[in-house]
Amino acid sequence: MRRRRNKATTDARTEVLDRIRAALAGPDGVAVGGTGEDPATTVGRPSAADAVVRHYRSTGVHEPGSPALIEMLTDRLADYRAVVHEVADASELPAALRRVLAGVRTAVVPPWLDSAWVTAAAGAGVAVRTDAPTVPLSTEALESVEVVLTGARVAIAETGTIVLDAGPDQGRRIITLLPDRHVCIVRAGQVVQTVPEAIAVLGRSPARPQTWISGPSATSDIELTRVEGVHGPRRLDVVLLRS
Amino acid sequence: MRIALLATCIGEAMFPRAPRATVELLERLGHEVVYPQGQACCGQMHVNTGYFTEALPVIRNHVEAFEPVLDGAWDAVVVPSGSCTGSIRHQQAMVASRLGDEALATRAARVADRTYELSELLVDVLGTVDVGAYFPHRVTLHPTCHSLRMIRVGDRPQRLLRAVEDLELVDLPSAETCCGFGGTFSLKNAPTSTAMLEDKVAAIRSTGAEVVTAGDYSCLMHIGGGLSREGAGVTTMHLAEILASTRETPAAVGGAW
Amino acid sequence: MSVDLGMPGVWAPKGAAQTSGHGAHPADPLRWGPTFPEAAAEALGDRQLRRNLARATSTIRGKRAAVVGEVTDWEELRDAGRAIKTRVMAELPELLLQLEEQVTARGGTVHWARDAAEANRIVADLVKATGETEVVKVKSMATQEIGLNEALAEEGIEAVETDLAELIVQLAGDMPSHILVPAIHRSRAEIREIFLARMDDVPRELSDAPAELAEAARLHLRRTFLRAKVAISGANFAVAETGTLAVVESEGNGRMCLTLPETLITVMGIEKLVPTWRDLEVFLQLLPRSSTGERMNPYTSMWTGVTKGDGPQAFHLVLLDNGRTRALADDVGRAALHCIRCSACLNVCPVYERVGGHAYGSVYPGPIGAILTPQLTGAAGHGDPGSSLPYASTLCGACYDVCPVKIDIPALLVDLRARQVDGDRRRILPGAWDVAMRGASWAMSSAKRFAPAARSARLGRLLARDGKIRSVPFPGSLWTRSRDLPAPPEETFRDWWSRTRGDGDEA
Numbered sequence A: 001m002r003r004r005r006n007k008a009t010t011d012a013r014t015e016v017l018d019r020i021r022a023a024l025a026g027p028d029g030v031a032v033g034g035t036g037e038d039p040a041t042t043v044g045r046p047s048a049a050d051a052v053v054r055h056y057r058s059t060g061v062h063e064p065g066s067p068a069l070i071e072m073l074t075d076r077l078a079d080y081r082a083v084v085h086e087v088a089d090a091s092e093l094p095a096a097l098r099r100v101l102a103g104v105r106t107a108v109v110p111p112w113l114d115s116a117w118v119t120a121a122a123g124a125g126v127a128v129r130t131d132a133p134t135v136p137l138s139t140e141a142l143e144s145v146e147v148v149l150t151g152a153r154v155a156i157a158e159t160g161t162i163v164l165d166a167g168p169d170q171g172r173r174i175i176t177l178l179p180d181r182h183v184c185i186v187r188a189g190q191v192v193q194t195v196p197e198a199i200a201v202l203g204r205s206p207a208r209p210q211t212w213i214s215g216p217s218a219t220s221d222i223e224l225t226r227v228e229g230v231h232g233p234r235r236l237d238v239v240l241l242r243s
Numbered sequence B: 001m002r003i004a005l006l007a008t009c010i011g012e013a014m015f016p017r018a019p020r021a022t023v024e025l026l027e028r029l030g031h032e033v034v035y036p037q038g039q040a041c042c043g044q045m046h047v048n049t050g051y052f053t054e055a056l057p058v059i060r061n062h063v064e065a066f067e068p069v070l071d072g073a074w075d076a077v078v079v080p081s082g083s084c085t086g087s088i089r090h091q092q093a094m095v096a097s098r099l100g101d102e103a104l105a106t107r108a109a110r111v112a113d114r115t116y117e118l119s120e121l122l123v124d125v126l127g128t129v130d131v132g133a134y135f136p137h138r139v140t141l142h143p144t145c146h147s148l149r150m151i152r153v154g155d156r157p158q159r160l161l162r163a164v165e166d167l168e169l170v171d172l173p174s175a176e177t178c179c180g181f182g183g184t185f186s187l188k189n190a191p192t193s194t195a196m197l198e199d200k201v202a203a204i205r206s207t208g209a210e211v212v213t214a215g216d217y218s219c220l221m222h223i224g225g226g227l228s229r230e231g232a233g234v235t236t237m238h239l240a241e242i243l244a245s246t247r248e249t250p251a252a253v254g255g256a257w
Numbered sequence C: 001m002s003v004d005l006g007m008p009g010v011w012a013p014k015g016a017a018q019t020s021g022h023g024a025h026p027a028d029p030l031r032w033g034p035t036f037p038e039a040a041a042e043a044l045g046d047r048q049l050r051r052n053l054a055r056a057t058s059t060i061r062g063k064r065a066a067v068v069g070e071v072t073d074w075e076e077l078r079d080a081g082r083a084i085k086t087r088v089m090a091e092l093p094e095l096l097l098q099l100e101e102q103v104t105a106r107g108g109t110v111h112w113a114r115d116a117a118e119a120n121r122i123v124a125d126l127v128k129a130t131g132e133t134e135v136v137k138v139k140s141m142a143t144q145e146i147g148l149n150e151a152l153a154e155e156g157i158e159a160v161e162t163d164l165a166e167l168i169v170q171l172a173g174d175m176p177s178h179i180l181v182p183a184i185h186r187s188r189a190e191i192r193e194i195f196l197a198r199m200d201d202v203p204r205e206l207s208d209a210p211a212e213l214a215e216a217a218r219l220h221l222r223r224t225f226l227r228a229k230v231a232i233s234g235a236n237f238a239v240a241e242t243g244t245l246a247v248v249e250s251e252g253n254g255r256m257c258l259t260l261p262e263t264l265i266t267v268m269g270i271e272k273l274v275p276t277w278r279d280l281e282v283f284l285q286l287l288p289r290s291s292t293g294e295r296m297n298p299y300t301s302m303w304t305g306v307t308k309g310d311g312p313q314a315f316h317l318v319l320l321d322n323g324r325t326r327a328l329a330d331d332v333g334r335a336a337l338h339c340i341r342c343s344a345c346l347n348v349c350p351v352y353e354r355v356g357g358h359a360y361g362s363v364y365p366g367p368i369g370a371i372l373t374p375q376l377t378g379a380a381g382h383g384d385p386g387s388s389l390p391y392a393s394t395l396c397g398a399c400y401d402v403c404p405v406k407i408d409i410p411a412l413l414v415d416l417r418a419r420q421v422d423g424d425r426r427r428i429l430p431g432a433w434d435v436a437m438r439g440a441s442w443a444m445s446s447a448k449r450f451a452p453a454a455r456s457a458r459l460g461r462l463l464a465r466d467g468k469i470r471s472v473p474f475p476g477s478l479w480t481r482s483r484d485l486p487a488p489p490e491e492t493f494r495d496w497w498s499r500t501r502g503d504g505d506e507a
């Protein structure tokens, strides 16, 4: 028998853990837990094993970066009303960035964004500032910047998702949050088909702060009507670099 | 085949037309139908209301009445009700086992393995879709929750109905939504049950069907109750009644039930 | 057009009777209002509420069905989701300790709370230690469940809800009526009225277009976000293996709260764990499609302890019991703890669609609420409104079909009904249902008794006109008040059989 301890003298951690262990043990202290099966459907039948069976797809049928995936990602992003710009190769990127950033006066970039991209942005007449964890811009400064330009860690075609993991070409989380427009450059090789493939990529450094982005910020809280643009960036441009 | 019939308690007392039609249909198809005299009820109402102890003798009676199917006395048991079939398959053994009667649980599970809802029996066991029926009316189908989601009959009722000569099958809007019956729910939560029924009746009326059919007379009793109260002029008929209808002896249509 | 919202200051939660005799903010967020049948009956009278709910739930049902339909391995994902949750429950102590170790190693602080009061105490003390009197909040069921906002208010700390729907509910002095869309019971016109009355910075000419209303909320909250020093969140998942927390959201208010403030306090039920990083690949597919009906929600944030130079530099994780260990000890409760709060079961429930969330008298409404609420509170006996919840279902099974972790909700409800009946067996005077069910059991457990009973239904023919019965005395009147009954047949099936086929059953 487990002795009831005085609440005041037992710390919460010990008591919660004790309660859990007691809950998982039967009345005689024999473990009965583990199946979690719904009693009314399974009593009298052999209970399921604990093993987690993964019969779902852990990879897609398309190679990362294949044209089919680029098309799928483009299609999904368009569904979320993100703007997609396709660029055939790196040589065309500066021209494309100039088009995308036309009319933009200020932008912020993470510390290690490809210098060719930064140069292209500057060439478009944009005043580009760099934010780094060691030399951060102030919240006020970020709040007044029009555009943030970043790379990405991985993109998921089936769900139209871009994941940032605060890598050197993506920067602190705050820089992709406060500016009203996010321009994200994704290389074809970063595009995988399925969520499990992305989780595998991200699992190499899971402790980094991550932001999964699927379209601009949105709400459906009023009569389930989707409205784009609430607190996050109201515009999302994805520049897809095909090779 | 020799097929034993569970008439169901509601079919026995309130809607004998459904088990009668089941008998006539199966005999017309060349099968022998047997009516085990010991039968009464499957126990579903007691189980669903939480009266497991009271359900136990009802379940025991059912198992005893239909156990001869295990010795080959009959080839199968047929039930003209999706929810009774569901209870036999998913609840009887559970309740027996819960109340410590493992032997009964095993027997119940074995009988359940040989028990089929009518459309399952026709399509899966007897392999027929066209039963040679004739029913020159505009019909809509309420698929019923337990047929759909507890025993998963899928589109078997639709396939059977589409093969009926001169029958016009019209889609029912929000067909898969519950009619609000729910056994004792219809009494314990009568206003909510009625609100659901109103929507179901409106959907049925919107189809312009003369007849609404289902594989379960409990739902039809509820739906008919709403149609009758509204004076909708739509008739409820069990699937078996439509399938039993022929050119020679066509089923009559009229009244709410 | 103006919408009547009741008396300013004590705006009643719409759509349920729970305010009769109760304030808008009940003392116990898991137990307020009258019994379900009473609250439901009143909610049904609110035509606006029924329209709002019907429109909203049918929209989201359609979206969910479309995006679930395109996933070829949906059933395999559900099986995996269920198996992972099963493992979590079985290994909960080890996994919690692993999580604690990982979070601590990454610079976070882990606290444990036995109940709501203890959790509220911990959070209030943490906020006070920062010297702040205002905190921003990400929508979280756990903090709703413990009534954190009210507890903080008593300590002079204002908690600002930043999720749009949660903000609407908070401004209206309302209770949430849905797990995911707490203001689902409000129409755009009502929301406009609430904003005009309760937000000091909205333009008078505000229309009821959802885009304009969302913009008003954006502007209203912007300054608050930028000045906030402390944020409070829940968590959708916590990975024991890595110490990673995840919040799944749409608007970006979550990102604001998780990124801008200096201190982040996360309150999480102990069951929200997943064992491994890889397990996220299952739930990040199941949850968005089941809840908002999207392939993926706009934003998911994940963080592990504290990251130098990026985001809050102080992180506290409060692990909450509050009845969960009670639920864990019980088969039904343990199955219900698998719930990932996607709300799909609410959206497909025909009962929820008619009566709305307030009728359930708990922050957890709908089918899963009908199980979880009495399990968390230990509700039993007829004095507790929670005891009517297991009966708030037709057992139609729509919830089980959509549940991403395959919780067999109808079977669990039946189980809870059985316990209630058994709990009542000690009563000296049996209730009307007990008497009826015992009688029916006696009659239906033998053909010898059932045959004459069935035959006696024929007597009902005396009440019938034109083949139908329009009115019978109580309790049959519960039926005939709104529905006719068919006239019983002249001949039972058994009698027809013996007349036409003879008595022998050859068995």
Ligand code: SF4
Residues within 6 Å of the ligand: C290, C338, C339, C340, C341, C342, C343, C344, C345, C346, C368, C399, C402, C403, C404, C405, C406, C407
């Ligand atoms: S019970 Fe299942 S469907 Fe309902 S909210 Fe929980 S996870 Fe979702």
